[in-house]
Amino acid sequence: MLVATGPVDPTADLVITELNRRRIPCTRIDPGAFPHDVTLDARLADDGLWHGRLAQGTRRIALEDIRAVYWRRPTTTRAIATPPGPDRDFAEREARLGLSGILAALPDITWVNDPARAAACTKPAQLAAFRAAGLDTPDTWIGNAPLAHGRFCAEHAPAIGKTLGPITHTDVTGTRHVINTTRVPDAHAGHPRVASTAHLVQAEVQERAFEYRVAVVGERLFVTEIHVDAPYLDIRAAPDEHTTYRPGRLSTELARRIVSVTRGFGLAFAAWDLIATRDRRILALELNPGGQWAFTPDHHHVTSALADHLEHTTR
Template identity: 55%
Template sequence: MPDPRIVVATGPLDVTADFVIEELNRRGVPLARIDTGAFPDSVNLSATFGPDGWRGKLSGGSRTVRLEDLRAVYWRRPSNFPADSVEAGPSREFASREARSGMTGVLYALPGVAWVNHPLAITACTKPAQLAAFVRAGLTVPATWIGNVPQEHGDFCKAGPAVSKTLGPINYDGPEGYQVLYAARVPPEHYGHPRARATANCLQREIEHKVAEYRVAVVADRLFISEASVLGPYLDIRAVGQDGVTYTPGTLPDAVQAGIRTVTRKFGLVFAAWDLVRDDTGKIWALELNPGGQWAFTPDRDDICRAIADYLEEAANT
């Protein structure tokens, strides 16, 4: 079999990546699944720069890819450069920082590589930037406040029902153990609380009377739309659980689809998972897009998988 020209960068437990890997394997497309963020603990990198650019090898587990052969990276959920082989403390922090700079620096410098998605594009896709891009593309968004001023925090909450949301991942590993921080209504006793000064708070006006939610997967301008129906009242669909949500193939107005494509391209993303809501007036609200969102639970799972595999295979054959 030819040497791999695709790297699937993710950790050991990633069901979503598994579907794409199985599809590529079925097609006979060689690939290397390597947890790039596990460098240097269990992943090796040897790169030399010369007149022909960067050459060398990236290897993890039983798989190795030559840097000069690499044509596509499916960047899913690699580890975060823990550098566990170094004693905890400043030395480990330094080793982790250097490992990140070395691995990403070399990969980013390779010419002609197609990314799904490029990490720098993912980093740029912040919630404030998303909301501004949504509006410019003609999409409707809830009123939003971000800040740490208690008085203004309280003013926003008093003006109408408000929910608090995270600005980044909803997973949190703190003193009380692993938690998932779903969207939550702000109780009156927390309006303008002094603790608002402790960090950046994100508040949004609650969308009331929701009729349906949409999960839209975008793959290179192709849209795969699923409509979600929920039994009973809810605030955050992620907290409902799969047994309480029914997904069926859905549709969205052409103007909304055009806005989704425009924003996805604007951020330089090949893949994006969008969340939208329709209220009982028919208005459709754009909530957020996730460059690494899940899609394996949707009715279009197989089509999405094939579309991602198509993109990677075409890049590998270039």
């Protein structure tokens, strides 16, 4: 079994520990460290299959031994041996296509989750799928048209802005920034700079009671209520000393719809974010194919469920 993640990942550590306890052989390699710290040696055999090995330092795994892949959070591919510029861009593209292509070509692999399916699970696709499944969502606008941006923000004031992709950004100096959800300032609504890129803007959910983090593994749901007794806008930035986590429950129908949407994206795992309002509405915000769950009260149950899913294909 291959566990594909970065060098620091406490969530993956939980699953690896459980797999080791069950004596399930697993090898941890960071695909993002290819090509500078990972070696790929693959040859197409007469049987039409790729044979060879994948190695990082002393850790190595034969391609033909890979029956399951736990694809968590690999780092970004960087061809650091190549000078910055077009040559590095080319080297990094080739590295991504080479390694991902080999892994995708391996037969009968159980993925948690297939990176191609995870990449297709964009926020616009998620929100459309939520509505199609009968789930409630905040009113949303995406685009780069300043006038339309201004009209939406005025109609739904206060409006909030979110990233369409990961919330982390590394600038030209190498400094890493976290971009949490923020209210759109009046001066930014309809600003000409909106035309510079795509923006995701939503109506802010009023009268929040609490939030849910729901870990989905196959058809099993692990529900956590997140309560914050202090003002906050983005749950990820809520003060720890004012945040509590409790086991939660969802209605049978809501759970069925969550599983259906997750399965529709071809995902074996997803971490959902929901908001419960004081008038008992539940709004679906997003699902994350590589979301966190180690902080939840029942994280050991999620660990076991993931190990069960991965183990099934290795026996």
